[in-house]
Amino acid sequence: MIPWNTPFREEDLQTFESLAENGGPQPGDEASEYEALDEVSVQKQASVQKQAVEAPAKSKSKTGVGLMLLLLMVSGVVSGTVLFTVKTGKNAQDRELEPFHLPVEPHCVPEGKTAEEKIAEEEGVSSEEEQPGEVAEVPESEPPPPVEHAAAKQPSIEENLEKVQEILLVAEIVAEQLDSVEAQELLDSVQEQVREANSLGVEPHFARVVGDYLQKALIYLRRMHGVAVQRGKVLMDQEANVDEFPELWEPQAGIDLSPFEKEKRDPSSPVHHMVTAFKSIEKMSCALLECFGNVSQALLNSRPFGDERDIALLTQTAEDLQYLNHNIKSQNALNYLATSIKHCISEYLKVKDSKKLEDLLLTSEIEMMQIRVPVKLALIASKLKWHAQPEEINRIKSAREKLAELENAISTLREYAHEEANSWIDTFQIVTKAQDHAETVEAMVSALKEQTKGILDDQESLSKGPIVKEGERIQLACILESEKVQNLLENARWRVERCFDGSHNLLVNRTHELNMEVYEQLISRIQQVKSDVEAEVTQFHISYQNSQNEEDPKAALDKLRFHAETLIKLANAKGKARLFLLQSTILGLFEEEIGMLQTSSDYARLCEFRNPAATEQMSIRGKEFDNAYRTVAEATTLVEVSQGLVKLCSAVSSMHRVIAEHRLGQEREALKPSP
Numbered sequence: 001m002i003p004w005n006t007p008f009r010e011e012d013l014q015t016f017e018s019l020a021e022n023g024g025p026q027p028g029d030e031a032s033e034y035e036a037l038d039e040v041s042v043q044k045q046a047s048v049q050k051q052a053v054e055a056p057a058k059s060k061s062k063t064g065v066g067l068m069l070l071l072l073m074v075s076g077v078v079s080g081t082v083l084f085t086v087k088t089g090k091n092a093q094d095r096e097l098e099p100f101h102l103p104v105e106p107h108c109v110p111e112g113k114t115a116e117e118k119i120a121e122e123e124g125v126s127s128e129e130e131q132p133g134e135v136a137e138v139p140e141s142e143p144p145p146p147v148e149h150a151a152a153k154q155p156s157i158e159e160n161l162e163k164v165q166e167i168l169l170v171a172e173i174v175a176e177q178l179d180s181v182e183a184q185e186l187l188d189s190v191q192e193q194v195r196e197a198n199s200l201g202v203e204p205h206f207a208r209v210v211g212d213y214l215q216k217a218l219i220y221l222r223r224m225h226g227v228a229v230q231r232g233k234v235l236m237d238q239e240a241n242v243d244e245f246p247e248l249w250e251p252q253a254g255i256d257l258s259p260f261e262k263e264k265r266d267p268s269s270p271v272h273h274m275v276t277a278f279k280s281i282e283k284m285s286c287a288l289l290e291c292f293g294n295v296s297q298a299l300l301n302s303r304p305f306g307d308e309r310d311i312a313l314l315t316q317t318a319e320d321l322q323y324l325n326h327n328i329k330s331q332n333a334l335n336y337l338a339t340s341i342k343h344c345i346s347e348y349l350k351v352k353d354s355k356k357l358e359d360l361l362l363t364s365e366i367e368m369m370q371i372r373v374p375v376k377l378a379l380i381a382s383k384l385k386w387h388a389q390p391e392e393i394n395r396i397k398s399a400r401e402k403l404a405e406l407e408n409a410i411s412t413l414r415e416y417a418h419e420e421a422n423s424w425i426d427t428f429q430i431v432t433k434a435q436d437h438a439e440t441v442e443a444m445v446s447a448l449k450e451q452t453k454g455i456l457d458d459q460e461s462l463s464k465g466p467i468v469k470e471g472e473r474i475q476l477a478c479i480l481e482s483e484k485v486q487n488l489l490e491n492a493r494w495r496v497e498r499c500f501d502g503s504h505n506l507l508v509n510r511t512h513e514l515n516m517e518v519y520e521q522l523i524s525r526i527q528q529v530k531s532d533v534e535a536e537v538t539q540f541h542i543s544y545q546n547s548q549n550e551e552d553p554k555a556a557l558d559k560l561r562f563h564a565e566t567l568i569k570l571a572n573a574k575g576k577a578r579l580f581l582l583q584s585t586i587l588g589l590f591e592e593e594i595g596m597l598q599t600s601s602d603y604a605r606l607c608e609f610r611n612p613a614a615t616e617q618m619s620i621r622g623k624e625f626d627n628a629y630r631t632v633a634e635a636t637t638l639v640e641v642s643q644g645l646v647k648l649c650s651a652v653s654s655m656h657r658v659i660a661e662h663r664l665g666q667e668r669e670a671l672k673p674s675p
Contacts, residue, residue: 157207160214161197162536163308167217168194171315174224177321178231186224193217212465218307221314225305228317232299235324239292242331245285246339248278249425259349270579271345272644274586277593278341280649285334287653291660292327294322298663316663319607323659326603333596340589349424353431354417355575360438361417362571364410366564367445368403369470371452373557375399376466378455399455402448409441456554467556468548474563475544481570482537487578489530495584496522499591513594517636518587524579533573540566583638591639594632597648601625604655614662621658625651 059332168190175187197213200206249257263271378396416434420426436617470497496519538562547559605622609615628651 001453014064039114120560132278134617142189157202157204160207160210161202164194164197164210164214164217165421167214167221167308170311170318171217171224174314174318174321177318177325178224178227180227182232183224184226186220186227189220190224193220213632214308221311222305225314225317228314228321229299229302231321232296232317232324235321235328236296239289239296239324239328239331242328245282245335246342248275248345255425256428256432257425259353260345260424263349266476267639270348270583270586270638273639274341274345274348276642278338278345278588279647280646281334281338281341283336284649284653285331286326288331288334288656291656292324292331294660295323295663299324318358320663323663326600327656330600331594337589337593337596341586344582344586344589345423348579348581349577350421350427351575351582352423353427355578357417357431357434358571358575359568360434360441361410361413362568364413364438364441364445366568366628367412367449368406369474369564371399371406371445371448372403373466373470373560374452374456375403377553380453381456381464382464385644395451399448399452402444402451406441406444406448409444410435413437413441438598444479447474464550464553464556465554467560469543471556471560471563472549474560474567475540477569478537478540478563478570481567481574482533485533485570485574485577486530488527488574488581489533492580492584493523493526495581495588496526498552499584499587513591513598513633514641515633515636516585518641519637519639522580522583522587526577529573529576529580533570535571536569590638590645593645594629594648597625597645597652598629601651601655604652604659607659609662617658618655621651621654624654 017115022350057491112538171187171190175183193213193216197210197217200210249260251257260271263269264275266272299317302313302317369442375396379400382392382396413434419430429634499514499519543559543566547556547563550556550559601622604618607618608616625648628647632641635641635644
């Protein structure tokens, strides 16, 4: 054992110098190499022990120590990569030595390492060097993405810049669909990362920094995807709270639906084509409900967002949100249309039943007037006589008593006519009771007519006073009734004309869709009734003026009956005007339905499909819609329009099914990760 303070001999130094000059030991000298290392190790241990005992001798051996350090450096070159380090920790007291392998040079990274590990080794990821013998502390990192993609080569800075632009575009699309403060904040964060990345340019030495900005943008994009999925759940809750689709009347115990059933089966009745339109809307609503469930479930079942290779997933999520929003709006529109059509059906039945009730009341009042005037005339004439016969007085008295009973019965009938009704069923029940009571009134009128027959035959002088008074009442009633009719007709015409410019449309801002002939026919009928009413009122005023100059009370009484007939004609015209007003409302609803279906069709056609089969199917359904739309546009009657609407609803429902099936099936397969 050679102590460390013993000076090297000249031949030893020459030996090491020769080895250094020759580049290390030659092949076959491995044994001598390790023997030299063992000898150096022994000498080092002896030196340590001797230094502990002979500290004063340290100053005398400076030259030897320097030569020894040179020896160790040369030994490292000679022996390859093996050095000896002192263990710390548990074996610190034993001072045992073990080999320590130097790090591999960056350009010699073994195969199998990822690009991230290469970058970490090149740039020195750890800010603190590991202490010998200690385990390096592993920094915390985000959990790995849910989907493991195949390892790809390190992208260039140009590719990363293109990727951040793509990320920004997708983030803007998703944020637009979310339309929330949180989404806007995430979008702002993505935009900030994109701005920072773009500000660096395309210099290669900025590749790492641009990659960092890309990763930060992906973090915000991942959060945005989570928010989008949550929005899907919110939309599901909104859809669950959508008003239930209305139902038409079904047979119920104790409720007579015969008027509705009769009108529904009559092809010439407006109720028939309104029911047809209602059923087609109901069928489409069921289809949209099913499509909403399929797409929303596909959204909730989608895999979490991983990295930039999942941008298509986020794009799909945005498309799903857009569809779900459109679906809910369409369902609300269909509910509105169905509710409005049901209301129109109810109003139509109410108008017809109310007309029956008004006719009963008006007929009874005119009959009573035709009895009341002669009785009053007879009473006045009997009072003018010096000696009236008791039989005549009793007859007039009895007639007046019966007339009072008739007036009370008609008052009850009038109460039925003024009774409030919430639905056509209530109106029908009221009319049923009124018709039963009207039979009693009719019997009383017949008996009173028989009793007062010829009551004026024996009267020599008759007063015109009662006739004039009744004439004034009829004149006032005709004026009021004609004004009501004119207002209803003008309102109906105005509603039809609103369809020309689309100002009636509450669902979409569109112009009229139906054939002009449909409107022209209705306007022509409205104008015809208006002309008839004007002519009738003009003729009434002429007749009334003539009756004022009539000297013969009996002739004046005949004209009074003619004036009462005018009142009945005006009442009939009012019933027609109400139906015209209802038909104009139906036209407006059909316009809104066509516009809504057109909007939904336009949306479906704009959807992009990655599957050619889905694209072809959408093209086929689009042609079906175009054919159905052409049928509606060429229709000249409401019946033809309602039949065309059935085809339109069917075509749009099929387009929605294409979207839903694409989301569930082939689209989901296309988004699966590559093996």
